[in-house]
Amino acid sequence: MNIKKSIVVRVRLAFLLVCLFACAIVYKVIAIQYLDGEKWKSISKERRIFYKPVHATRGNIFSDNGSILATSLPFYRVAFDPTVAKAEVFNNGVDSLAMLLAQFYGDRSEDYYRRKIKNARHAGRRYIRLNSRQINYQDKKLMAKWPVFRDGKNKGGVIFEKVEKRFKPFGLLADRTIGFINEDKNGAGLEFSFNGDLTGADGEALFERIAGGSKPIYDGTEVKPQHGYDIKTTLDINLQDVAENALYKALERTNAEYGCVILMEVKTGEIKAIANLGKTTGGYIEDYNYAVGNQGRTEPGSTFKLASMMALFEHAPEVKLTDTIDTGDGRYRIKNTVMTDAKINGYGKLTVQQVFEKSSNVGVAKLMEAHFSNDQQAYIDYLNKFGLNSTLGFQMEGEARPYMKDPRDKNWYGTTLTSMSIGYELKLSPLQTLAFYNAVANNGVKIQPIIVKEIRKADEVLHSYSTRVLDDQICSEATLKKLRMMLEGVVANGTAKNVLSADYKIAGKTGTARKVKNGRYVKEYSTSFAGYFPADNPKYSCIVIIDSPRGVNVYGGDVAAPVFKELADKAYARDLAMHKPMHERVVPNRESIPQVEAGSFDDLRTICNTIGVSTRNGNLDDEWVKVVPLRRSLGFEATPVMKNTVPDVQGMTLRDALYILGNQHLKVKVSGAGKRVKEQSLEPGTEINEEKTITITLS
Structure with a gap:
């Protein structure tokens, strides 16, 4: 009986507790809904509505x-x-x-x-x-x-x-x-x-x-x-398109790693085209700004020789373009290293002009040693004065900082002066190199390149950017005159003869720099061409970089210079202000072709270019040639002059004939009167094994 009563009590207590709990819930609902309703509505609204x-x-x-x-x-x-x-x-x-x-x-x-x-x-x-x-x-x-x-x-x-x-x-x-x-x-x-x-x-x-x-x-x-x-x-869409297409074709043709092109107006510093293409599995795309950024900052190679020559002429104004340097067999020992020239067996004796035109490393190194070996700091001071050790303050983020050594640095070696003079042991971005070349084209005024002209709000100009002068006179007038003659000579007679134009003059310099991998120079190259056009009244400056081209001809003149030429041709064709009046141009025809037969290759080509006569086979390496008249132009055939062999001087002027025969240690007798050699007594190719006399007949 007690057990039954106990169970009933427990059930009643449980029921009472459940009722109390239910009443508490009802009370809380009423409290939330009515007593605290405004408070919770406010919180809900704050959380539901937001800015x-x-x-x-x-x-x-x-x-x-x-x-x-x-x-x-x-x-x-x-x-x-x-x-x-x-x-x-x-x-x-x-x-x-x-x-x-x-x-x-x-x-x-x-x-x-x-x-x-x-x-x-x-x-x-x-x-x-x-x-x-x-x-x-x-x-x-x-x-x-x-x-x-x-x-x-x-x-x-x-x-x-x-x-x-x-x-x-x-x-x-x-x-x-x-x-x-x-x-x-x-x-x-x-x-x-x-x-x-x-x-x-x-x-x-x-x-x-x-x-x-x-x-x-x-x-x-x-x-x-x-x-x-x-x-x-400042970008010109048409020139940008030409630049990218020309660069793309060159990269594909040479299977290079990357390339860039910058075209800039000389007077204003406005960049009209800037192309950057890098190699990917699917071809070439614009993956990085090599023209401006750190990945494009490389040892410039021979394009830097312009800065070295500028320093030379400023330091020693008495140096003339006609002064000679013996480059020997193209090998020059400096301390424990040997510097070489591109031509096997070397160039021999060259003028200062020819050292630059042929890009002789030995010639430039000897000039630097002769004038700066006792004061190497002076050379660096000139480079700093030219602004080559500092950034340009370009409008776009990411401009690379130049790397330039100093004689007080621990890594300045006995060979550093000569290495730097030909573009090694320093680093510049393509834009920085171009700004320097642009200063030479701009009569010595170095300006800051710009790519943005205006900030606008609809038709209202809020801010405009104009040319900022970095140096109003980078070097003397006399130095500028020498540099311009050398740059024009590179295209007329030197390593960039393949971009010579009959319509306008190009001035520039080729560059071919070995690349460094794992701390050692390897047989991979960064090729370049920097210059301006028209050379007699510069409108545009331009630089082309093609990195690690593959193939037989991997020099700047063969790889980078043609891209420059294609872009320059298109820019010239669409800018009528650069064109010469038609009456000033000589239209070649059969009657206007000069009566020349043989002589110095450089002299004959210069004459033809000056009077507007078209030439063929204009890229020979031989010094002496015979002229082959074509329908509306002149062609050239090489006339090699070999040691201990009678040369062929028929058709040459008396001066040229005497020069060649005298160098072959032949005694010369002259008969007849006239300007050119008609006949010679000894057959060309005859071996000279003893002192001989040759008679030449003039007509």
Whole structure:
């Protein structure tokens, strides 16, 4: 009996506790709903309603003539508030709307979209994203006419969420120069360098959190974004296209690792074209700004000889272009190393002009030793004065810092002076080398290259960039005159004869520098050509770099110079201001071809170029040639002069004949009168094994 009574008591206590707990729950509900209702409503509203940034439209990037290089295009995501439309509008249009959505997106069935929209309306959901795919403005206009959607956002419930995408109308043209900016605000090129101007200022608007996302609330408190400013560059789209195509062909032909081209206006410093192409598995793309950045900073090689010669002429103005240097057999021992020239067995005795034209390493090294060996710091001081040890302050981020040794450095060796003089043991970017060459073309005025001319807000110019002079006189007038003659001689008579033009003069210098791998120089080269045109009145300066070309001819004159020539030809053809008046040009014909038969190759070619007569086979290495008259031009055939052999002097002037025969240790008798040799008594090719006399007959 006691056990039964105990069980009943326990049940009653449990029931009482459950009742008390239920009453507590009811009380709490009433308290939350009525006593503390305003408090919780306020908290709920604060968490549901929030301000969200509204991104500004990014500014445009223009070329020099106003063509758009980069712009922001509006795209949209389509969302929907199915609770907004009236029942009649919704019921009459939902089937057609589902059908159109299925046809447009093509990823889901009509039934899928119908169920998705109806279920959301039934559940009272005020926001659903119909599809994650973005649509363009034309598609937006089309969708705005569809059933239900045609009633707009407030009555139809359609929500077009704007998303902007960066678009480049010219595709990959100047891709790396235009650059990019990512979500972390990192990037490259103009997009990154001028991000502060292009970005603008974001606004903000009130949004409500709802199931599936957030919905904007336009209550008049929104802050409109301030759109980004536009930037106008100096780039010429047509020249940019030519530069990239010419570079691409050269890289493919030589299977090189990378290359770059910069074309700049001499007087203004405006960059008209800048191309950068690197090798990938699928070909060549603009993967890095080699023209400006650290990866393009290399030992320049022979293009740096211009700086060495400038230092020489400034230090020793008495040095003349006609002074001679014996380069011997092309091998020159300096301390424990041997410097060599490109030509086997060397060039022998050369003038200072020829040392530069033929790019003789031995000749330049001997000149530097003769004038700077006792004061090597003076050489470095000249380079510093020329601004070669400092950056240019270029407008784009990432400009490489030059590397230049100093005699006080621990790594300054006994061979450093001569190595630096020919472009080794120092590093420059292509843009820095070009700025130096541009100063020579610009009468000694060194200016800062620019690539952005203006910051604009619509048609209003907010800020303009003009030429900034870095050095108003980089060297003396006398030095400039010598340098210009040497640079023109490289194209007329030296290592860049293959880019000689009959229409305009080119001045420049080739470069072929060995590359370093694992601390040692290997047989891979960085080839280059830097110069300007037209040489007599420079309009453009240009540099071409092609790194690690493969093949038989891997010198700057064979690889880089033709790219320069192709770009220069196109620039010259489209700029009528550079053209000479037609009456000043000599049009060659049979009657105008000079009566020449044989002589010095350099002299004959110079004469023909001066009077406008076209020549063929103009790239011979032999000093003496015979002339072969062609239909409307002259051709050249080599006439080798071999030791201990009677040379062929027929057709040559008396002066040339006496010079050659005298060097062969022949006694010469002259008969007849006239300007040229008609006959010679000894047959060409006869061996000279004793002192002989040769009679030449003039006519």
